[in-house]
Amino acid sequence: MARTVWDSTVGKKTVMAVSGLIMLLYLVVHMLGNLKIFFGAGEFNHYAHWLRTIGEPFMHYEWTLWLVRVVLVLAVVAHAVSAYQLSRRDIKARPSKYVHRKPRASYATRTMRWGGIILALFILWHILDLTTGTVHSGGFESGKPYQNVVDTFSTWYGNTIYIVAMLAVGLHIRHGFWAAAQTLGVGSRTRDRALKTVANVLALLLTAGFVAVPVGVMTGVVS
Amino acid sequence: MKLTLRVWRQKNADAEGAMSTYEVDGISPDMSFLEMLDTLNEELILRGEDPVAFDHDCREGICGACSLVINGEAHGPERTTTCQLHMRAFKDGDTIDIEPWRAAAFPVIKDLVVDRSAFDRIIQAGGYITAPTGSAPEAHATPVPKPDADYAFEHAECIGCGACVAACPNGAAMLFTSAKINHLSVLPQGAPERETRVLDMVAQMDEEGFGGCTLTGECATACPKGIPLTSITSMNKEWLRATRKAGKR
Numbered sequence: 001m002a003r004t005v006w007d008s009t010v011g012k013k014t015v016m017a018v019s020g021l022i023m024l025l026y027l028v029v030h031m032l033g034n035l036k037i038f039f040g041a042g043e044f045n046h047y048a049h050w051l052r053t054i055g056e057p058f059m060h061y062e063w064t065l066w067l068v069r070v071v072l073v074l075a076v077v078a079h080a081v082s083a084y085q086l087s088r089r090d091i092k093a094r095p096s097k098y099v100h101r102k103p104r105a106s107y108a109t110r111t112m113r114w115g116g117i118i119l120a121l122f123i124l125w126h127i128l129d130l131t132t133g134t135v136h137s138g139g140f141e142s143g144k145p146y147q148n149v150v151d152t153f154s155t156w157y158g159n160t161i162y163i164v165a166m167l168a169v170g171l172h173i174r175h176g177f178w179a180a181a182q183t184l185g186v187g188s189r190t191r192d193r194a195l196k197t198v199a200n201v202l203a204l205l206l207t208a209g210f211v212a213v214p215v216g217v218m219t220g221v222v223s
Numbered sequence: 224m225k226l227t228l229r230v231w232r233q234k235n236a237d238a239e240g241a242m243s244t245y246e247v248d249g250i251s252p253d254m255s256f257l258e259m260l261d262t263l264n265e266e267l268i269l270r271g272e273d274p275v276a277f278d279h280d281c282r283e284g285i286c287g288a289c290s291l292v293i294n295g296e297a298h299g300p301e302r303t304t305t306c307q308l309h310m311r312a313f314k315d316g317d318t319i320d321i322e323p324w325r326a327a328a329f330p331v332i333k334d335l336v337v338d339r340s341a342f343d344r345i346i347q348a349g350g351y352i353t354a355p356t357g358s359a360p361e362a363h364a365t366p367v368p369k370p371d372a373d374y375a376f377e378h379a380e381c382i383g384c385g386a387c388v389a390a391c392p393n394g395a396a397m398l399f400t401s402a403k404i405n406h407l408s409v410l411p412q413g414a415p416e417r418e419t420r421v422l423d424m425v426a427q428m429d430e431e432g433f434g435g436c437t438l439t440g441e442c443a444t445a446c447p448k449g450i451p452l453t454s455i456t457s458m459n460k461e462w463l464r465a466t467r468k469a470g471k472r
Contacts, residue, residue, distance in 0.1 A: 001470030009395075009435035010425050010462045086435045090393035093327045093434030099229075099242055100320035102295035105392070105439035112437065179438040182452075185460025189453050 009089065010183075012082045017180035019075040019082075024173060024202070026072060031209040037222055038212075041146040048145040080120060087113055108175040115172045122165035129158070153217035162214050170207035174199050224250040224310060227318040228263065230275055233331050236338075240331065242320070252311035256299065257282060257289060259310055260321075276334040282306040284447065287382030290389070291335055292322040297386035297445040304384065304447045324385050326394035328431045339385050341431040342399060346383075348427035349420035350403040352412050371409045378406040380448040387442035387450075393434030398442035400428045401458030402450045408461055418465035425462055 005011030033051075037044045054064040125135065130148055133140025137158060138151030152158040177199035181187045187195055216222040225248045233240030247263050254262070257279050264274035280288035284307040293299035299308045313319060321335065329337040367375075381402035388396050404421050407413030413420070436455055443452035 001466060004422075004466055004469070007429075008425060008462075009429050010459055011466070013435060014459075014463065086437075090395070090434035090437065093394035093432055094325060094392060095327050096325050098292060098295055098322055098325055099231075100292075100295035100322065104441060104444065109437070109439050175438075182438055182456040183436075183459055185456055185463055187453060187456040189451065192453070 009086065012086055013183045015078050016082045016086070017183040019079040020176050020180050022071065022075040023079065024177065026068070027169070027173075027206055028202075031206050034213050035209060037146065037149060038216060044146045044149075045144060049143070076120075076123070080116070083113070083116055106175070108171045111168075111171055112175055115168045118168045119165060119172060122161065122168070125161060126165075149213065150217055150223060153214040153222075159214045159218060163211055166207050166210040169210070170203040173206060174203040177202055224252060224313070224315045226250055226259070226313065226316070229318065229320045230335070231322045231331075232275070232334055233323075234333065236330055236332055240334075242322075250310055252309065254310045255282065255306055256291070256293070256308040256310065257306050276332075276336045278336050279306060285382060287384035290324050290337065290385060292320075292324065292389055294320050297324070297389040298384075298447050302447060302449070304382075307447075324389035326385075326388045326391075326433065328394060328396070328433045329385060329388060337385075339383075341433070342383050342385065342396070344431060345396065345400055345424055345427045346403065349416065349423040350407070352407065352416065354412065354415070356412075365411050367410060375406050375410050378402040378450060378454060381406070381446075381450055382448060384447065386445045386447060388433065390441040390445035391434065392439060392441065393437055395436050395442070396428050396431070396433040397436040397455045397458070398446060398450055398452075400424055401454040404461060405454055405457050408457075417461070418468055421458065421461045421465045422469065425458075 005014060033047060036047045052062045052065055128134040129136050129152055130145070133142065133148070136148065136151065137155045138148070140148055140151075153162070178187070178195050181191075181195045213222070225246070228245045228247060229242045230245060231240055232243045245263055245267075247259065247266070250259050250262065257277070260275060260277060267274045278288045278290050280286045282289075284304040287304075289298075289305040291298065291305045293305065293308070298305050300312055301308050323329075323331050323335045324337045324339075326337075328341040329339055332338050378401075381399060383399060385399070387398035388394055391397075404424055407420065408417055438452070438455070440452050443450065443454075
């Protein structure tokens with residue numbers, strides 16, 4: 001069955017839908033967690049510490065976090081590999097362009113591929129910046145996420161990269177959530193408006209929620 | 224009406240093609256688009272030139288033979304087939320671009336004619352029922368609920384013209400294949416082969432080199448018969464159901 005799914009364009013698109021929804025669920029939790037930064041350094045750092053102790057004493061320190069990380073990496077890889085293979089196929093299936101062109105699909109739909117590449121690069125930078133601290137701008141301290149976040153958003157490039165990526169993620173979800181519903185066969189004529197609304201609301205809330213943090217640092221609400 | 228036509232000319236499948244410009248005069252707004260092309264071809268023949276090759280048959284909008292991408296839109300600016308598009312949709316002095324369907328699975332044979340036999344092979348993979356039905360049965364012998372009959376008919380309207388493939392930026396045949404699958408999946412006659420039909424037809428669709436679906440919706444916008452985009456959603460659902468069932472066996 002796994003072979004049938006992976007070898008079919010319809011099946012591969014299902015892989016994209018499921019992995020996309022896993023990442024979307026993570027993003028919602030991640031965004032809500034980020035907002036704790038507005039309650040001050042104590043609460044935010046405590047929340048970050050709690051993430052490492054979830055499930056204790058059954059789970060060892062950081063086990064749950066690593067479990068989540070493994071699932072996320074699998075989702076990102078499955079999503080990216082399917083997208084790459086399907087895109088190659090799509091481009092090959094339409095070798096010659098029309099002389100008279102008429103783009104009609106929405107902006108979000110047309111930018112899925114480039115948006116995905118931007119997001120992949122952002123994720124790399126984001127991990128190197130705030131998880132490992134490799135490319136961090138200030139003096140990175142692993143137990144002090146509040147200060148690390150303030151450091152990142154005290155640089156012009158940190159803000160630029162982050163805000164551009166969050167706009168990209170909003171656009172990606174706007175098309176992606178609705179498309180995932182169609183791929184998984186849960187869309188219908190009567191549900192279409194509701195699905196599109198949910199996609200737009202999710203996109204808007206996630207982008208606004210994530211962007212609130214750099215805006216908070218820039219305006220001095222978080223410092 | 225006087226018009227400037229820019230038409231894709233290509234001698235054969237292997238030749239390089241290019242857009243050629245022609246002027247046509249004396250076009251009546253009541254002519255169909257194909258009659259306008261007939262007028263051009265009569266002039267070309269009189270001048271001793273090769274007439275423009277294009278597909279056409281019934282000219283009533285029901286056979287699915289006519290194609291043509293007109294000004295970047297499959298079947299032109301109106302939601303109908305090219306044969307049912309009339310010249311009143313254009314203005315005197317307009318320049319009109321006429322191109323063939325573009326997709327790797329639909330190679331150009333000559334000028335505006337493409338080879339759509341990939342569609343036939345998708346149908347051969349399962350777009351039928353194998354039960355010998357004989358002559359038309361008594362209408363009430365097998366009751367079909369009205370909503371199911373309507374649903375089946377809506378998808379049965381597909382004439383297999385290929386506008387969906389031509390309009391799709393990925394050259395995908397999802398709308399065509401889904402229409403053919405959904406047409407039979409809700410009817411009692413189609414039930415025995417419900418699972419193998421969707422699996423085989425989707426596999427054949429992939430085999431032919433059509434692209435995948437990115438849900439741009441261009442296909443449903445171009446479809447002269449109004450097959451809805453949700454037809455693809457239903458096919459995905461059918462495919463997932465059949466894959467699950469096949470996995471259990």
